[in-house]
Amino acid sequence: MNIVSIKYGSESIRSEIRNAVVDFSEMTAGIVAIESDVIRNGKPLVGYGFTSNGRYAATGIVKDRLVPRLMKAPEESLLSPDGNNFDPFKAWEIMMRNEKPGGHGERSVAVGSIDMALWDLVAKIEDLPLYQVLANRYRGGQVSRRVYVYAAGGYYYPGKDLESLKDEIKGYLDSGYETVKIKIGGATLEEDRKRIEAVVELTGDPGRLAVDANGRFTVLEAIRWGKALAPYGLKWYEEPIDPVDYAGHAEIAQMYDGPLATGENLFSTIDTRNLIRHGGLRADRDYLQMDPALSYGLVEYTRTLEMLSEHGWSRQRCIPHGGHQFALHIAAGLGIGGNESYPGVFGAFGGFGDDVQPESGYIEMPDAPGIGIETKSNLFEILQKL
Amino acid sequence: MNIVSIKYGSESIRSEIRNAVVDFSEMTAGIVAIESDVIRNGKPLVGYGFTSNGRYAATGIVKDRLVPRLMKAPEESLLSPDGNNFDPFKAWEIMMRNEKPGGHGERSVAVGSIDMALWDLVAKIEDLPLYQVLANRYRGGQVSRRVYVYAAGGYYYPGKDLESLKDEIKGYLDSGYETVKIKIGGATLEEDRKRIEAVVELTGDPGRLAVDANGRFTVLEAIRWGKALAPYGLKWYEEPIDPVDYAGHAEIAQMYDGPLATGENLFSTIDTRNLIRHGGLRADRDYLQMDPALSYGLVEYTRTLEMLSEHGWSRQRCIPHGGHQFALHIAAGLGIGGNESYPGVFGAFGGFGDDVQPESGYIEMPDAPGIGIETKSNLFEILQKL
Numbered sequence: 001m002n003i004v005s006i007k008y009g010s011e012s013i014r015s016e017i018r019n020a021v022v023d024f025s026e027m028t029a030g031i032v033a034i035e036s037d038v039i040r041n042g043k044p045l046v047g048y049g050f051t052s053n054g055r056y057a058a059t060g061i062v063k064d065r066l067v068p069r070l071m072k073a074p075e076e077s078l079l080s081p082d083g084n085n086f087d088p089f090k091a092w093e094i095m096m097r098n099e100k101p102g103g104h105g106e107r108s109v110a111v112g113s114i115d116m117a118l119w120d121l122v123a124k125i126e127d128l129p130l131y132q133v134l135a136n137r138y139r140g141g142q143v144s145r146r147v148y149v150y151a152a153g154g155y156y157y158p159g160k161d162l163e164s165l166k167d168e169i170k171g172y173l174d175s176g177y178e179t180v181k182i183k184i185g186g187a188t189l190e191e192d193r194k195r196i197e198a199v200v201e202l203t204g205d206p207g208r209l210a211v212d213a214n215g216r217f218t219v220l221e222a223i224r225w226g227k228a229l230a231p232y233g234l235k236w237y238e239e240p241i242d243p244v245d246y247a248g249h250a251e252i253a254q255m256y257d258g259p260l261a262t263g264e265n266l267f268s269t270i271d272t273r274n275l276i277r278h279g280g281l282r283a284d285r286d287y288l289q290m291d292p293a294l295s296y297g298l299v300e301y302t303r304t305l306e307m308l309s310e311h312g313w314s315r316q317r318c319i320p321h322g323g324h325q326f327a328l329h330i331a332a333g334l335g336i337g338g339n340e341s342y343p344g345v346f347g348a349f350g351g352f353g354d355d356v357q358p359e360s361g362y363i364e365m366p367d368a369p370g371i372g373i374e375t376k377s378n379l380f381e382i383l384q385k386l
Numbered sequence: 387m388n389i390v391s392i393k394y395g396s397e398s399i400r401s402e403i404r405n406a407v408v409d410f411s412e413m414t415a416g417i418v419a420i421e422s423d424v425i426r427n428g429k430p431l432v433g434y435g436f437t438s439n440g441r442y443a444a445t446g447i448v449k450d451r452l453v454p455r456l457m458k459a460p461e462e463s464l465l466s467p468d469g470n471n472f473d474p475f476k477a478w479e480i481m482m483r484n485e486k487p488g489g490h491g492e493r494s495v496a497v498g499s500i501d502m503a504l505w506d507l508v509a510k511i512e513d514l515p516l517y518q519v520l521a522n523r524y525r526g527g528q529v530s531r532r533v534y535v536y537a538a539g540g541y542y543y544p545g546k547d548l549e550s551l552k553d554e555i556k557g558y559l560d561s562g563y564e565t566v567k568i569k570i571g572g573a574t575l576e577e578d579r580k581r582i583e584a585v586v587e588l589t590g591d592p593g594r595l596a597v598d599a600n601g602r603f604t605v606l607e608a609i610r611w612g613k614a615l616a617p618y619g620l621k622w623y624e625e626p627i628d629p630v631d632y633a634g635h636a637e638i639a640q641m642y643d644g645p646l647a648t649g650e651n652l653f654s655t656i657d658t659r660n661l662i663r664h665g666g667l668r669a670d671r672d673y674l675q676m677d678p679a680l681s682y683g684l685v686e687y688t689r690t691l692e693m694l695s696e697h698g699w700s701r702q703r704c705i706p707h708g709g710h711q712f713a714l715h716i717a718a719g720l721g722i723g724g725n726e727s728y729p730g731v732f733g734a735f736g737g738f739g740d741d742v743q744p745e746s747g748y749i750e751m752p753d754a755p756g757i758g759i760e761t762k763s764n765l766f767e768i769l770q771k772l
Binding site: 054214215242246 | 601628
């Protein structure tokens with residue numbers, strides 16, 4: 001059992017949307033296809049991965065460091081002890097050989113994309129959906145077949161007014177989402193209040209609206225906004241400040257009683273541990289959004305879940321960033337709290353399988369083997385180019 | 387005044403040495419040359435930069451994100467208000483446009499290499515050595531013409547015994563270094579004690595030997611080693627544990643009375659602030675080794691120095707990692723505590739100018755304009771390939 005080839009590339013996911021910090025005019029995603037010599041139905045099994053959304057493709061690292069290390073590794077060094085499948089944990093160690101500690105970013109994205117493709121391949125070799133593989137390995141077979149999802153949108157773009165925002169949100173609610181998220185901090189507080197109130201009119205319950213500042217505010221600004229947001233009783237207040245300013249989070253948590261959410265820009269277990277140690281977040285209400293695809297893959301994510309458990313955090317507090325099928329399987333297989341969804345943005349890199357639609361805010365997991373990228377035709381088309 | 391071209395590439399700095407965590411068989415450095423339309427002596431002025439040592443070239447990020455942004459920027463957006471020179475602070479903002487917060491690594495290396503080349507160019511346009519430019523801008527012209535340096539070596543490599551280690555160290559002492567540094571943690575404690583004692587025999591004073599574990603130990607191991615090291619009274623005990631484990635540093639600082647040193651694997655002001663806030667380090671004795679070339683360049687380094695000052699740290703506690711001429715100029719121009727030097731390793735990417743030799747542990751700063759990469763013939767030869 002061997003890897004025949006690892007192909008990779010970079011795709012534009014350019015769009016006109018922006019959040020409070022960046023626009024997406026230059027945004028890219030990295031894509032990966034790992035071809036094995038395991039033949040099923042006359043064709044070799046291929047695992048697919050990509051770099052989630054929101055950080056750039058890390059193709060240079062994939063090309064210069066990770067692929068050469070994997071392709072040079074002896075066959076048996078990549079396999080599980082019984083030799084019947086690949087072992088993503090062993091592949092992880094090989095990818096990270098001769099990598100220094102610290103500096104977790106970009107490299108974590110590159111490793112995450114290959115890790116996703118490896119888990120896709122592992123599950124295809126077992127001929128099971130990934131969530132079932134994970135449930136069998138880590139939860140005695142127990143699957144959470146219904147996964148909580150929320151619709152992330154409400155970006156700023158040129159010419160977008162309150163009416164277009166409402167149309168967008170109405171679309172999400174009509175298609176089966178219960179919770180929606182909109183950007184804040186890219187306009188004045190007064191304008192954002194109007195946006196929030198317009199959306200709450202649609203959801204009815206302010207607990208069905210989350211807001212996301214994408215790390216834009218200073219601590220003082222975040223507190224000022226927090227005071228204005230608090231009376232609404234929103235689902236959560238996301239990334240108020242720089243994601244690495246742990247003590248700043250502790251200050252905000254002192255003042256803002258409602259749920260906070262952060263973590264999509266922490267890319268390793270050790271960085272996340274710093275948030276837990278120093279960020280003053282509250283295990284009974286706050287949300288953690290680390291994205292397995294951006295942060296060294298599922299291998300590292302299992303370490304993050306273990307670390308959280310040691311610190312008294314339930315994995316139910318984790319709702320990953322990224323809106324990809326990989327995190328959907330992790331949610332169903334490992335029993336974390338849910339997953340983000342981008343029904344309307346990021347083109348082929350947003351959304352789930354073609355036939356997958358939420359009902360009352362939950363997705364019923366499909367049965368396709370692997371991650372099921374083949375069942376998402378626009379993304380599969382891009383990956384087949386490799 | 388405009389940038390005509392930005393050329394870049396990657397060079398192998400492969401060698402057989404290893405520290406406790408990585409070997410250097412695959413190590414690379416990124417190189418950069420920025421050609422301006424400023425003509426001096428009939429030739430266009432060119433600024434040179436590279437990615438320091440020890441992390442990999444970040445060529446993909448330079449190529450895909452940073453160079454396109456700089457080359458698309460309108461001419462005046464890169465210039466100082468009087469239009470007489472380039473402004474590295476403005477260039478920095480342009481390079482970091484559409485970059486999300488967090489994930490400081492790799493990107494910081496890419497930005498740092500271009501930032502180095504820009505400062506080299508800025509100083510050449512002023513026809514001054516960079517340290518003089520920095521002293522004029524930030525210290526009323528006051529230059530520290532003699533810069534403290536120490537010789538970093540003592541790596542592990544195949545077949546190296548105590549005698550070869552002593553020969554290596556003797557070479558450093560004979561060539562004018564007063565302080566030397568060796569690796570620890572890549573052998574047993576017993577073997578490393580012998581290595582330490584062999585070197586102290588040569589330096590006479592244990593305060594002239596620093597040791598470096600490259601982040602290899604767990605906190606418990608680091609404390610065990612610390613207890614064994616403490617009686618020697620060494621110059622410092624460097625990177626005992628993972629550089630991002632701030633609370634772990636605080637535990638070690640509680641136990642180890644002698645100076646600790648860390649920071650070479652922190653790549654931004656905000657990550658360094660976390661070390662200062664949560665790492666329990668002591669402003670009266672510990673050393674900070676952030677490498678301006680690896681951590682978003684001198685632009686970000688000025689912010690780091692300001693942050694340190696706000697937290698009551700003297701810049702004299704800073705002795706950057708990397709052993710490059712850029713940090714030498716920063717030390718002389720901004721008055722930080724000194725600089726690392728690799729007289730024996732990293733080939734063309736170690737060491738300073740051809741005629742620069744330490745005397746009694748200090749380097750007398752040369753007068754060449756810019757960073758003086760032209761006066762380091764082996765490195766200049768590599769950069770001219772661009």
